[in-house]
Amino acid sequence: MAILLGSIADDYTGASDLANTLTKNGLRTVQTVGIPDPALALPDVDAVVVSLKVRSVPASDAVAAAASAERWLRQLGAGHVLYKICSTFDSTDAGNIGPVTEALSDAAGGGVVLVTPAFPETGRTVYLGHLFVGGQPLNESPLRDHPLNPMQDANLVRVLTRQSRNAVGLIDLTTIAAGPDAVKARLDALRTAGITAVIADAIFERDLETLGEVALEMPVSTGASGLGLGLARALVRSGRISSDAATTADAIRPVGGLSAIVAGSCSKATLHQLDIAERSMPVLRLDPERLLAGPDEIAAAISWAGDRISAGPVVIAASAAPETVARLQSLHGREASGHAIETATSIIAAELVGRGVRRLVVAGGETSGAAVDRLAIPAFLIGPEIAPGVPVLRTVGNAQGDMLLALKSGNFGGEDFFTAALAMMH
Numbered sequence: 526m527a528i529l530l531g532s533i534a535d536d537y538t539g540a541s542d543l544a545n546t547l548t549k550n551g552l553r554t555v556q557t558v559g560i561p562d563p564a565l566a567l568p569d570v571d572a573v574v575v576s577l578k579v580r581s582v583p584a585s586d587a588v589a590a591a592a593s594a595e596r597w598l599r600q601l602g603a604g605h606v607l608y609k610i611c612s613t614f615d616s617t618d619a620g621n622i623g624p625v626t627e628a629l630s631d632a633a634g635g636g637v638v639l640v641t642p643a644f645p646e647t648g649r650t651v652y653l654g655h656l657f658v659g660g661q662p663l664n665e666s667p668l669r670d671h672p673l674n675p676m677q678d679a680n681l682v683r684v685l686t687r688q689s690r691n692a693v694g695l696i697d698l699t700t701i702a703a704g705p706d707a708v709k710a711r712l713d714a715l716r717t718a719g720i721t722a723v724i725a726d727a728i729f730e731r732d733l734e735t736l737g738e739v740a741l742e743m744p745v746s747t748g749a750s751g752l753g754l755g756l757a758r759a760l761v762r763s764g765r766i767s768s769d770a771a772t773t774a775d776a777i778r779p780v781g782g783l784s785a786i787v788a789g790s791c792s793k794a795t796l797h798q799l800d801i802a803e804r805s806m807p808v809l810r811l812d813p814e815r816l817l818a819g820p821d822e823i824a825a826a827i828s829w830a831g832d833r834i835s836a837g838p839v840v841i842a843a844s845a846a847p848e849t850v851a852r853l854q855s856l857h858g859r860e861a862s863g864h865a866i867e868t869a870t871s872i873i874a875a876e877l878v879g880r881g882v883r884r885l886v887v888a889g890g891e892t893s894g895a896a897v898d899r900l901a902i903p904a905f906l907i908g909p910e911i912a913p914g915v916p917v918l919r920t921v922g923n924a925q926g927d928m929l930l931a932l933k934s935g936n937f938g939g940e941d942f943f944t945a946a947l948a949m950m951h
């Protein structure tokens with residue numbers, strides 16, 4: 526199997542978001558969980574997205590994991606590797622978007638890297654280096670209260686500079702609107718000035734098509750699904766994709782079994798989706814203090830689900846509003862609280878699968894990573910889209926037999942996301 530495009534995603538929901546975008550734009554795509562065992566038979570595809578869980582780990586660990594994934598993707602034939610980051614640039618000043626971008630550039634022989642989190646379909650646009658989320662500057666959006674990486678600066682040149690060894694440049698919208706040649710000329714000038722990472726503006730998909738065309742001639746880029754769209758469309762235009770169109774239908778053959786939803790995302794969208802789900806399904810709100818105190822809350826949740834799940838889907842959520850999250854963090858620390866709750870929700874997900882759940886929705890990027898790791902799922906085929914950025918996934922090579930999953934990024938999906946997801950998973 527020789528692939529054209531490789532991607533390293535910093536979390537699992539982000540990986541499925543990107544794989545969905547690549548598939549929708551004509552690339553046959555598989556999502557792996559880490560670098561899979563060589564014995565795993567992967568389907569014949571144009572693109573591979575490696576899911577890593579490195580968004581919130583020390584930058585040196587993220588660099589090491591990304592470097593291994595890059596080597597594997599190059600061995601598969603990838604001429605271009607995209608580092609998939611969050612469309613809301615989720616990271617801290619000690620984050621890894623800068624370090625991984627610089628390391629991937631070094632591995633490819635040096636040179637400048639385009640960086641843009643723009644994803645217009647979900648309202649993420651970048652203008653003069655400032656990220657807007659659905660019309661609000663990043664630092665005024667709900668992301669300012671994220672439990673792990675509160676985003677309090679919308680100026681991405683500044684944010685990335687704080688994480689980077691080298692200076693960070695900007696390609697503004699006027700240059701991008703002038704087309705690929707103007708972008709290349711500006712990149713040449715920035716490269717000469719010793720710049721590695723360049724934040725690129727993008728508001729419309731046509732901006733991302735221009736950036737995708739330019740990026741495809743370079744070995745590495747960093748961005749969210751919008752840049753994936755640009756790269757996929759450029760590959761299709763180049764005539765290098767076989768006419769065997771990407772198909773998602775096979776991925777949703779029924780798997781039967783029980784269904785459940787596990788949520789650890791505290792994003793505004795997820796909190797509202799949980800309120801709406803309460804009208805049609807049993808929802809258990811976990812007590813975060815009790816979750817941190819010991820295993821009793823987990824056991825109680827499994828027992829609660831056991832009494833109800835044969836009658837229909839159940840929802841188990843750790844998710845809480847910013848004030849509650851802040852209180853827990855002030856008592857136990859930000860990372861310790863997040864990690865302990867991810868461990869608890871992943872145990873709950875695995876126990877539910879042990880009791881016959883084969884259709885599972887997980888809300889939250891870190892939460893999904895922890896659950897998929899505990900379930901030891903090696904890879905996913907990409908099914909149809911439930912909502913922008915969230916496809917149905919079918920497991921590949923899963924020890925528990927075929928399952929259907931949806932890994933929902935915290936901020937994605939309409940208010941009825943959970944019922945809409947389960948309606949597509951049989």
Ligand SMILES: Nc1ncnc2c1ncn2[C@@H]1O[C@H](COP(=O)(O)OP(=O)(O)O)[C@@H](O)[C@H]1O
Pocket residue numbers: 672673789790791792795813843844845849850853854862863864865866867888889890891892893933934935936
């Ligand atoms: N009640 C809570 N208090 C504190 N942290 C929580 C709570 N519920 C969940 N968390 C943690 O918040 C983080 C949410 O991150 P994530 O799962 O990536 O969601 P999102 O996709 O919304 O970013 C996880 O580390 C999760 O364990």
Ligand SMILES: O=C(O)[C@@H](O)C(=O)COP(=O)(O)O
Pocket residue numbers: 536538539540542543610611612613644749750889890891914933934935936
């Ligand atoms: O790019 C995006 O917004 C998503 O793909 C993503 O990475 C979101 O992260 P989580 O909200 O942590 O799932």
